[in-house]
Each structure stands twice: as structure tokens, then as C-alpha cells.
Amino acid sequence: MEYDHKAIEEKWQSRWEQQPDLFHADVDPSRPKYYLLEMLPYPSGTLHMGHIRNYAIGDALARYKWMRGYSVLHPMGWDAFGLPAENAAIKNKRPPREYTLSNIAHMKGQHRRFGFSYDWSCELATCEPEYYRWNQWFFLKMLERGLAYRKHARVNWCPKCNTVLANEQVVDGCCWRHEDTPVEQRALEQWFLKITAYADQLLDSIAQLEEGWPERVLTMQRNWIGRSEGARIDFRVADSGEPITVFTTRIDTICGATCVILAPEHPLMEKLTAGRPDLAAAARRLAESQQGRDPADLVKEGIFLDRFAINPFNGERLPIWSANFVLMEYGTGAIMAVPAHDDRDYEFCKKYGIRVRHVVVPTEDQATSAGLAFTEDGVLINSGPFTGLPSDEARRNMTAHGRERGFAEAAITYRIRDWGISRQRYWGTPIPIVHCPKCGTLPVPEDQLPVLLPLNIEITGMGGSPLRQVPEFLHVKCPRCGVAAERETDTMDTFVDSSWYFYRYCDPRNDRQPFDPAKIRYWFPIDQYIGGVEHAILHLIYSRFFTKVMRDLGLVANDEPVKRLFTQGMVIREGAKMSKNLGNVVEPETIADKYGADTARLFSLFAAPPEKDLDWNDAGVEGMYRFLARVFRFVTREHPAGDGSADRQVLRKLHQTIRKVTEDFETRWHFNTSLAAIMELVNELYQQEANVSAAVMEQTLPALVLLLAPFAPYTAEELWAQLGRQGPVMRVPWPSFDPALAAEDEAEVVVQVNGKLRGRLTVPKQTPKEELERRALADPKVRAHLDGKQVVKVVTVPDKLVNIVVR
């Protein structure tokens, strides 16, 4: 029978669709559960190969888990808010909602075509009021707890997106979506979520993730949080006594401080430059030189403020400077410069002729680095009573000393900043806030949620928040006093939507709460999350933050949302990421038309292990098609009843294959090797067809089909039916292997002389060492290499090798 992928796909697609419960699992405490999640896609309109690969990996696992008897939650939804819909609206005059929904419909069709086993009964789209009302609800809960707040802040602005970006969305000083567009700084009233309140928890509970998350992602998150321990120290301005607070991790070097440097925007700058318009102007220029900075090539510049500060440790008068490399956003916005022990300070002080004083020297066993400054720990000199102490001890003593005298305290600073969520765009969740001229900024009462996004709106892309242009949205009565007031017109960052969507999947139609906590207790944590590494910090840190807030709200019991994370590699072609610009895109639909969905899935699993980048290769796809057709032909054809002389061999191969594929599922997911093993089995069957008894053939073929089922579900389902078996194949138990049948009863033992291969012995398994050595030394080929030499030593590893060392 010929392999007609089109007919097979169409047949099973419609059969599967007639069984809506096929991929649905209820809460069932009597069975082990498995929550498998792939990152929800933005509905751009078409699936690309990266999606197919992502879902093929997930689907193989989902089907395998079903066959192993798990209750599997495998949902899919749509990250449906966001800029592209709005841009399309500007360009094509298509309403964002209509555009988005039609994209979703199209992509859902593609999903079905590829045969992914999603439970569509929990499908959700984040742009629907039933979903985003809970974004608003979470926002109000955070507001109540002081975790959402508004402030006037300098923020990152992308002139192409016409909106604010979170710090996490700025890449190399440019917008994450427009890599050639430098981010500008603007001062705006913005809403923030206080992720910094959870900085310590986010850092500490990384320990819980070490087993199941890639180390790389955890390292990135640790760096992003950027905790550093140190001290805050007050330097007083000479004459006025005004304190300048600096943060340092190296209080042990404080006696080497030779100046104090403020960020140009530091609040004290105004006072310190009072009466000196020349300095004030220079400071403004400094601040500007930071703007749109490409951090790599910013030249350090500074000005002397003609004022002095007193070092509280040794009473020295230090000049006060302002410099562009000191950041207002980090620490206290002021530093003490210790040029002898910090490379940046050294560079700055050298440039301006500020003196350098060494206060830490390397210990004897420490190699002195050839660097400009000695930045490592050592032993203190020139530090009054602290001289002679090692750095770490000095830090403790000096901090304690400063605390006693009231001018210093231990302090911890984080690199992570609060999450700015205001976006001056239309297609997002409205922030549920009313600005009343009398009562100020008020939350929309919970019972008035959702604040609906108006749909009758023309998007122009010009001039600020589009919602300001919609009078019936904008004008509202104050919920407290009833006077005319205005709604907040900014919408939320779409990363809010994706920070908790996986909870909603468990209870997607709940209209009283975001979800029923009892259902969460059954399904959570997510057993396996699969997605691209590009979300290592953005989405994955926001999600962890949301979970901790939800835990504190009593909604969930788990501390972390995701037990195991898998980051799959990219799909590349001709050495580059697939992109329209490069013209190297392969459309999944094209492949599905020509070779079928199973072929596309199989190739994306076979061409590389899933965590590595996959090099798309058209000829390789043909190979996969050939393989499926070869399996199909073999399983569906009549087999002559053989004499059974190859039964043992074929059964052994079968059970070895089952063992191999099962192991791959249970450990590292190297499905490329699983498929290679299945191919070997098929090759063996072709070769031994005539020598296999009918009985063995009858047990081998169904097992082969089951092994293939997680990878090529259409073909497997059809073959299962062709074998006269009852499906669906994903409800059939996974084949088990018999170790006795899988075991080899003979071993090929390699004989080496001085590590070089000189012969082979075929012996029964577990042949004793002495016997192996005897036979090795008796082998004529081996003897030829021993001629005239003296045997020094013989190393024997049973069932593996004999190595004869001669001189």
C-alpha cells in the first residue's frame, strides 16, 4: 500500500475532531498529573518553523505521557494584545480586534493540521475582556498592597513604537523590537509594579529551580537581579554639613577615596551649584551626554563643583565632582572614587589629575595583577586603626564602626528596577484607574471590572495614548465623589498578560475569580515548560514575580510556577535565522502540503537534539518522508511466514529500541537518537523479513507503530488501524521492554596491543577475564604484534576489551 499522507491526515483530523475529549484531562486526583506547557504564541497570523519545532517537541512528550497513563494538561492560547495589531490597523485600516481574531482563526487551523494534541477547551486569548479583567483585578490587588504605584520617572522611550519600554525591553540601548532604534529618555507619569520588593525571594528561590532549569537561564536571572552587599556611608559637605550618601561594596578601600562623585541628576546638585550658573550649565551638559548613550563608547567626563566633603573615616577633605559615568538609577546616585582599587575610578581620576592612594596590598601568596588598579581583596595599609586587616574582616569592622558613629550602615543594592508597565498604546489592558480633580488618583472599584477597551476607535499612531481620543472612554464620573473625572488612558505592558496565563488555563471560564485555587493545587506546578531562551529574563522573571504575589494573596500554594524549563534551539537555514529579509524562510504549510505534517514534525525532531539550533535542510526533509513511506509500506504489506531463524535477533532489536526510546523520553529528549534507533529497527526488519516467524512479526509491528506514535501521530494512527487494532493510539499503553530479550548473549571483545586495535573476539557474555586474556594472546593476528616483544601488562575489561601492553 502506498503512503498517501494527505488522505491519512484528513481522515484522522476529522475523526479526532469528533472526539473533543480526546485531548482533555479532568482534575483526577487518582491519577498522576502532568502539566505540559509551551509558551503561548503571539498570533502573527502564521506558524513558522520555530513554532513547529517547539510544538513537535511538546507534543511528542504529551502523547508519550498519555500513553504512560498520565492525566495530561496540554493547553494552547494566544498572547493576543500588542503592537503589531495596532500597526496593522494604522497601515491597513483594519480594527485590531478583527485583525487579531482572524489571525488566531488561521493559526488555529494550522495547529489542527499539524495534529498537535491540545485541549482546545481551555483555549484563551488575552485580548478578551474575560481574560484581561483579571489583569485589572491583579493590578488592583497589587495597588492595595502597595505593589503598584505611580511616579514621575525618566523612562525608556522607543520613537518607533511610540511608547515606553521596560528596562528589560531595552537591548544594547535600543528597542527590543527595533534593534536599530536607540531608546530615548523621557520623563512621564508611569505605573510601576514593585518587583524589587521580591528581589531577594526571586534570587533565593532560584535554588529550587537548579534541578529543572538550564543553568544559563538561572545565571542570567541572577545577574539581572544583581544583588550586591555593601554599605551606605554619609560624607558631609564641608561648611554646610549636608550629607552625601554613597553606596559601596568596598568600604575597606574608603581611606583610598580621593574624591566624591555625584550623578549629574543628583538632587543635591542644585544646592551644590547654587550661585554658580557656570557649573549648573556644565552639569546639564553632562546629563545630556548620558542621553542615548551607547554605554560602550561613552567617554568619562566630569566637573569639579568647587566644594569639598569630609571622609568620615579619616577626616580628609575630598573634592566633590559630578560625572557622567555615575548613574542616578543605581545605589544612591553618588560614589566615593577610589582610583587605586577600581578601574573606572582610576580612568576618571587619571584623566583629571586626581591623586591616587593605595590602601590595599596583595597578600604574599597573591599574584599582583598587571591591571591599572588592584581591584581584588588584600590586606589594608594606610587605614588608621584598620591597617593590617584583611579586606573581608575590614569590611565587617569598618561597617560596624560606621554604624556605631552613625555615619554608615550595611546595605544591599539590586540592579533590578521596578517594572514600568504603562504603555501609551491602544491594544492592551486598560489600567483600571480614574483621575479625579478632587480625590486624585483612584482605583476603579472591583465590581466595575472589567474596564472595557473601546472597539470603535480609529488608530492613527499619532500623539500619545490613543484612548485619550475616545471621549466615551475618557470621561467618567469619579467613583468616590461623582464629579467629572478622567480615566487612565495608558494600557498595560503585554508581559502582564503572559505572567499568569498558565493559571487561567486550569479554569478558563471562571467569571468569579481568576481561577479556582483547588484546580491550581491539582495541576501546579507546571511539570514542563518549553520555549525559546529569548524569554530567559523578561517573561520568566515576571512570571515568577506574579506567582509570588499570588501566593501572598493566598491564591496559590506553590512558590514557583515552573518545575522544569526546557529551552529549545532556533531553526536556522543557510547559516542564519530564518527571516523574510534574508529570503531563507521555509513555510511549514509548504512542507505539510508536499510531504505531510508528520514529515515536518519528524524532521524537526531528527535533524538535531532539541536544545541545539536546527539547520533546516530540504534534502533532509525528503529523507524523513522516505522513512515514513518505508515504514508504511512495510507495516501494510503481506509478510511471508519465515522459519523464525531471525526471531531472536529481531526481538532483541525491538526490545533494545523500546529501551532506547523510553530512555530518551525519560532523560534527555534526544529524539534524534530515538528516531535513529527506530530506523535501525526498520532496517533490520527489511533485512530479516523472510526469516521472521509470523508470531514474532505480529508482535513486532504494533510495537513499532506505538514507538512512532508520539512523533508521527497521523501515520501511527493509520497503521494502528491497518493492523486491525482499536485506537486511538495515544490511549494505548506504551510498550514495555523485556531486559532479558534486549540483552545481547554474545559480546564482541576488542583486542588491543599498546592501545591499537589488532583483533576481535566473539565470546559469550560474562566470559571470565582469564579466558579472555588466554584467547587474546592466542589470536594469530595479535601474536604477530607481540613477536619479539615482552608483555608488560594486560588490562582486561569483561565484555569490552583486552589491552596488551608490550615493550
Place this chain on the structure above:
RNA sequence: GCGGAUGUGGCGGAAUUGGCAGACGCGCUAGAUUCAGGUUCUAGUCCUCGCAAGGGGGUGGAGGUUCAAGUCCUCUCAUCCGCACCA
């Protein structure tokens, strides 16, 4: 600059625990099938010397440990990724 990953035939990759380097697939070569092409089936395919039997070399490079190294250690080169004035 700091941190991490990777480096194996013409190509994608395998070798999971120090024990036969190159499984499996692509490509290529030959044979069979076919009017021919394609399909399918079979065999071969790391490099090199040799008619052959057989030998020599080989996992980015250089050293080392070991009876034995793709695998462990040191140094080094290349590519990719992340971070980058975070005090």
C-alpha cells in the same frame, strides 16, 4: 573586558559511565528494477600508502594524566550567546 556554550567526515549529527571514533539520515558511487527519468531494493562511502593482505594518520591547535582520551587536566585559537561603567 567579564561570564557561559560550542568546535567530530562533503553536510546534519552519534558515541549517555575514560574502553572499537563516525550510529542514523542527507549527499555521493556502483549494481538490480525500469523503455528512460524518477521511485524502490542492495552494496560501498573519514583521510592516506598499498594490486592485495596489511600498515600509518585522524575529533579546532599545543602540551599533560592514563594500559587506554572526542570524553579528564593546563594553555591556546575560532565561532556563537549573555552581561557590560551597577560602585
